[in-house]
Amino acid sequence: MPNRTIYVGESDVALFRRAQELTGGNLSAAISRALQRFVEIEDAHRAGFEEVEVRVGSEGIYRRKRFVARRIAQGRRPASEGRRGEWIAVYHTRKDRFAVHRKHFDEEPKAGHAPWGDLQDPRYTIEYWNNVTEFDSEPGWDPAGNAEMTLDVYEHLDELKAALPGDLAHVVEANAQQQPVEDLDI
Template identity: 40%
Template sequence: MPNRTIYVADADLPIFEKAQRLAGGNLSATIAAALRRFVEREEARQAGFGEVTVRVGTVARVYKRFLGRLLARGLSRQPERGREMLYRVYLTRKGKFAVYVREGPDWNDWRYWSRQDCQSRGWACWPQDYDYRLEVYDSLEELGAHLPAELYEAVCQVIKADQEDDGVEFLDI
């Protein structure tokens, strides 16, 4: 295996020494792993992708992170349930579709207010009325079965524009 020389500024020497201690003496493998992560993130950034962090869960919530690019977002109301669904659709770095869904009460629906005992529940309980989900789909066709029609059409238009140009519709006005 060829040797490579890395010149380290005096000010950066403590961090290299600490990294070598933490790596158990194998600083070369640590540097290679860090460079792989750097190259992956930088290539993704140059391709228009960024880190997306979302919270998932209803009562106990955790955070998930992925590399993605926002394609579309939309709101769908379900009056029969007194609920609303806020969608954010991302294209992931690996070509999948990640859909972040926030489902909660439709506060614009007066029927929801009449069903709730706001005095007994109190303001502090209301965040528990929300469910946050991250759903991942392998194909555009699979995605279509899980989105409102209008939002799915918006995603299809963005994908088509991406294939034709840079993903931005040019208006000749």
């Protein structure tokens, strides 16, 4: 491939030097990797997807996992005597799989969110919970407490629906069939 010239502003010289140090002197490799990542994320955004980062683990020991997807439903089942509560966020991934991030907990959060069973219209669950960006950052949660967070990936919608509560499975099925973004010429 022929040489390409990149003009670097004076304020960015230190950034380019550091990138060159990190790649062992191969600045072209650093630029190519950065551009590849940039194009991948921008293409995903334009298709209605976003980069999702979740925590997985228990007892205060968590790892971060990242993937590209769109959230299609999220909901909560409150803790009650003899049963742990659970938050569930369901994502449709860019590779047409389904990722389910769950948080199991023993105590209720201080925030007053309605559980699944209290909602008459399951579509409200989608609209309401899609505004929540990360349920482990909700007020009243102790992320270092006894919460257990998992991430499961399902290949097919039927397999996913069998692993979810009925009303949430209904919402997931309806949203999974929707286009991520509808472009309007208005």
